[in-house]
Amino acid sequence: MTALPTLPAAPDAPAAQDAPARRSHGGRVEPVHYLFLVPTLVVFTAFVVVPALIGIFYSLTDYVGFGEWSFLGVRNYAALFSDPRILESYGFTLGFALVTVVVAQVVALALAVALTRRIRFATTLRTVFVIPMVVAGIVVAYVFNFLFSNSLPALATAVGFGPLEESILGNPDLAWLSIVIVSAWQTIPGALLVYTAGLTSVPNELYEASALDGASPWRQFRSITLPLVAGFVLINTILGVKGYLGVYDVIVGLTGGGPGTATSSVAMTIFGGFTGGDYAYQMANATVFLLVTALISVAQIVATRGRAVRL
Amino acid sequence: MTTVETPLRRRRGLHRTNRLLTVLLALATLTVLAPLYVTVSMAFKTSEQSADGNAFSLPAPLNPASFAEAWQLTRFPVAFGVSVGVAALAVLLTLLLSSLAAYAIARNWAHRFFRWSMIYLLVALFLPFPVVALPQIQLTALTGLDNPVGVGILHAMFQLSFSVLLYTAYLRSIPIELEESARIDGASTPQIFWRIVLPLLGPMNATVGIFAFLASWNDFMMPSLITSDPALQTLPVVQNIFQSQFGTDYNVAFASYLMAMAPTIVVYLLAQRWVISGVTQGAVKH
Numbered sequence: 001m002t003a004l005p006t007l008p009a010a011p012d013a014p015a016a017q018d019a020p021a022r023r024s025h026g027g028r029v030e031p032v033h034y035l036f037l038v039p040t041l042v043v044f045t046a047f048v049v050v051p052a053l054i055g056i057f058y059s060l061t062d063y064v065g066f067g068e069w070s071f072l073g074v075r076n077y078a079a080l081f082s083d084p085r086i087l088e089s090y091g092f093t094l095g096f097a098l099v100t101v102v103v104a105q106v107v108a109l110a111l112a113v114a115l116t117r118r119i120r121f122a123t124t125l126r127t128v129f130v131i132p133m134v135v136a137g138i139v140v141a142y143v144f145n146f147l148f149s150n151s152l153p154a155l156a157t158a159v160g161f162g163p164l165e166e167s168i169l170g171n172p173d174l175a176w177l178s179i180v181i182v183s184a185w186q187t188i189p190g191a192l193l194v195y196t197a198g199l200t201s202v203p204n205e206l207y208e209a210s211a212l213d214g215a216s217p218w219r220q221f222r223s224i225t226l227p228l229v230a231g232f233v234l235i236n237t238i239l240g241v242k243g244y245l246g247v248y249d250v251i252v253g254l255t256g257g258g259p260g261t262a263t264s265s266v267a268m269t270i271f272g273g274f275t276g277g278d279y280a281y282q283m284a285n286a287t288v289f290l291l292v293t294a295l296i297s298v299a300q301i302v303a304t305r306g307r308a309v310r311l
Numbered sequence: 312m313t314t315v316e317t318p319l320r321r322r323r324g325l326h327r328t329n330r331l332l333t334v335l336l337a338l339a340t341l342t343v344l345a346p347l348y349v350t351v352s353m354a355f356k357t358s359e360q361s362a363d364g365n366a367f368s369l370p371a372p373l374n375p376a377s378f379a380e381a382w383q384l385t386r387f388p389v390a391f392g393v394s395v396g397v398a399a400l401a402v403l404l405t406l407l408l409s410s411l412a413a414y415a416i417a418r419n420w421a422h423r424f425f426r427w428s429m430i431y432l433l434v435a436l437f438l439p440f441p442v443v444a445l446p447q448i449q450l451t452a453l454t455g456l457d458n459p460v461g462v463g464i465l466h467a468m469f470q471l472s473f474s475v476l477l478y479t480a481y482l483r484s485i486p487i488e489l490e491e492s493a494r495i496d497g498a499s500t501p502q503i504f505w506r507i508v509l510p511l512l513g514p515m516n517a518t519v520g521i522f523a524f525l526a527s528w529n530d531f532m533m534p535s536l537i538t539s540d541p542a543l544q545t546l547p548v549v550q551n552i553f554q555s556q557f558g559t560d561y562n563v564a565f566a567s568y569l570m571a572m573a574p575t576i577v578v579y580l581l582a583q584r585w586v587i588s589g590v591t592q593g594a595v596k597h
Contacts, residue, residue: 029419032500036415037428040408040471047468048435051446058446065449111339119333127583128340131347134575134586136529136547139568142554143346146561151349151366185342190590197591246439249531252551267441271536274445283445290442297437 052290059283065274076284085261086285089269090292096176096183096265097244101237104184104191108236111188112195113225126196133189137182141253144182145169148254172262175255179263182250187243191236198232199225238300245293350572353565354378361562374562381567385549386542391574393459394528394546400463401527402520405470409519412471413478414508418487429479436472440532448536457539465537466527474519481515482508517589528575546571 059076063069080086115126132140149167156164168174202225210220248267251257257264266289273282345367353361354377355370381387412432419425451461485508493503509516534545550571553564579586 029422029425030500033415033419033425036411036504037425040412040475041428041431043408043464044432044435044468044471047447047465048438048443051443051450052438054446054450055443065445111336114332114336117332118328119336120328120330121333121337125333125336125340126587127580128343130583130587131343131576131579133590134525134529134579135572136531138531138547139550139571140346142550142564143350143568146353146565147346147349147366150364154364154366185346193587193590242437242439246441248441249547252531267439267532270441271444274448274536279445286442286445290438293439293442294437 055283056287058280059287061280063280063283064277065279069280072280076281077288079281080284080288085264086269088261089264089266092176092263093245093247093266096179096247097241100180100183100187100244101240103180104187104240105233105236107184108188108191109195109229109233111192112199113221115192115196116199126192129192130189132186133193135186137186137249138253140186141182141250144178144185145254148178169255170259172259175259175263178254179247179250182254183244183247186250187240191240194232194236195229198229202228234300238297241296241300242293245289245296347572347576350565350569353561354569355566356562358560358562361560361565377560377562377566378570380560380563381570384552384563385546385567385570387546387567387570389542390544390546390549393543397459397463397466397534397545398524398527400460401466401470402523404464404467405474405523406516406520408467409471409474410478410509410512410516411504413475413482414504416475417479417482429475432475433472435469436476440469444532444536451537452539457537459534459538459543459545462534462537462545463527465533466530467523470519470523470526474523477519478512478515481512485511514589514592517585518592521586521589525575 058069060071060073061069062072111129115122115129119125148169153165153167156162168178206224207220210224215223246267247265248271251263251265251268255263257268266285270282270286270289273279273285276282349366352368352370353366355373355375356377357370357372357374360368360370412428416425416429447465448457451457451465454461456464489507489511490503493507498506529547530545531547535548535551538544538548550564550567553560553567
């Protein structure tokens with residue numbers, strides 16, 4: 001599972017509540033509390049932060065993964081911006097993330113709204129919709145690979161629909177669609193559960209009162225449902241986009257980045273640096289990728305700040 | 312509810328079940344069920360039938376032999392064992408490290424060191440694995456961790472931010488008085504953590520554990536890049552043999568996919584109420 005679907009209250013929430021009373025140095029810290037925290041900080045630093053710093057360091061050199069190296073300054077970075085292969089991978093990855101997050105969120109919200117209405121077998125239906133969450137993306141991609149390359153063309157030929165008679169996986173203009181479909185298929189359940197949780201917290205009286213006032217279902221959705229689940233939309237979108245930007249497993253299982261380099265994500269290009277001899281260059285790419293991911297996350301938080309309504 | 316409201320509601324259909332919507336949703340489940348059906352039916356076909364291109368036909372005759380072949384080709388018991396080991400290590404490390412860290416942070420929020428530690432750990436929430444992959448491949452090789460143990464540790468590391476976040480939010484809802492009364496009775500802080508706090512964290516342990524398990528069990532990227540010995544690969548990674556050598560034996564490939572997918576699906580269906588409430592817990596914890 002690449003995209004984790006949930007996130008609790010804002011990380012700075014504890015500060016907001018405790019802040020006025022005891023901001024800086026309230027009380028004595030029991031030494032054993034350091035013992036609880038410091039080992040985690042140490043392994044986290046060793047396994048995540050140090051590799052990140054090493055990578056950023058080498059991005060300023062001509063290191064090839066082994067042997068000697070010398071400083072290049074920002075030449076790797078300058079080269080990135082005129083490398084069509086790199087620009088293409090960013091174009092593909094950003095476009096893919098944008099399309100997939102919209103598709104997945106719209107479908108998940110629609111399903112959640114439908115599942116929280118008065119329908120029969122609601123629990124059973126929800127159980128089925130959540131299944132994709134528990135299976136490995138790579139295996140799902142292999143299954144869909146077969147469907148896209150064998151069953152879909154067979155079906156299209158049978159009904160005489162020309163454009164789909166050839167596998168879409170081999171079509172440079174359509175292959176990306178297969179990745180959107182499988183990624184959305186896999187990540188909709190997580191978003192669906194978050195929305196369902198959000199929707200069940202909306203009291204029914206609100207809908208009943210607005211129905212009495214003559215509000216149409218669409219008006220109810222726009223004026224009641226949407227503002228109340230806005231916070232959940234934010235959570236889903238941030239974590240969804242982060243997951244989609246790092247897309248890898250699904251592409252490996254569907255297209256391997258092809259045809260040509262039509263569906264090569266940034267992650268795939270970076271991993272190529274380990275075998276391709278351009279280690280330092282791909283570390284510069286990875287550093288830019290980190291900045292892009294962080295910027296997009298921050299932009300999302302800023303853009304949606306204060307839009308959510310709480311009852 | 313007043314008597315005036317009731318007929319109004321009924322007229323607007325607010326109290327009736329929506330049949331059309333039920334039917335539409337049932338149809339929509341086909342998007343989930345059809346690929347699963349294809350996986351099962353393909354797995355039971357003969358090689359000849361599996362090559363005819365009709366994925367949706369029923370297997371005729373029923374051929375269960377593909378499972379034995381897939382079992383051997385993927386060395387299923389080994390791959391399954393490695394997957395179990397990696398996921399168990401990832402889940403245990405995640406639960407232990409993040410609950411201890413979150414407890415220390417939540418109880419010492421007034422101290423700058425603990426607040427900043429939280430922010431430090433949260434950095435990884437926005438750090439995609441590909442960014443640090445190349446140095447990590449080198450470092451794990453250098454330290455002898457280019458194996459399932461290293462993969463388990465890395466899975467736990469990328470789960471930390473999210474889990475600490477969940478735990479700290481939850482810890483704030485646990486009254487500190489319980490701990491204080493235990494302290495008056497002479498319990499030490501580690502004792503309080505093990506005997507009082509950890510049991511109280513029960514629901515959140517389940518949530519954190521489910522997320523850590525699913526992320527680790529289903530991952531392809533990290534084991535395929537970090538583990539250098541192909542004989543020690545996890546269940547999702549070994550499925551790649553069907554992409555090359557055995558390209559046409561779709562029945563064997565699908566038998567293997569089914570064996571890779573079935574464990575989590577079966578566990579989920581048996582414990583779905585529990586899994587869904589666990590996952591949802593992570594969403595509504597304000």
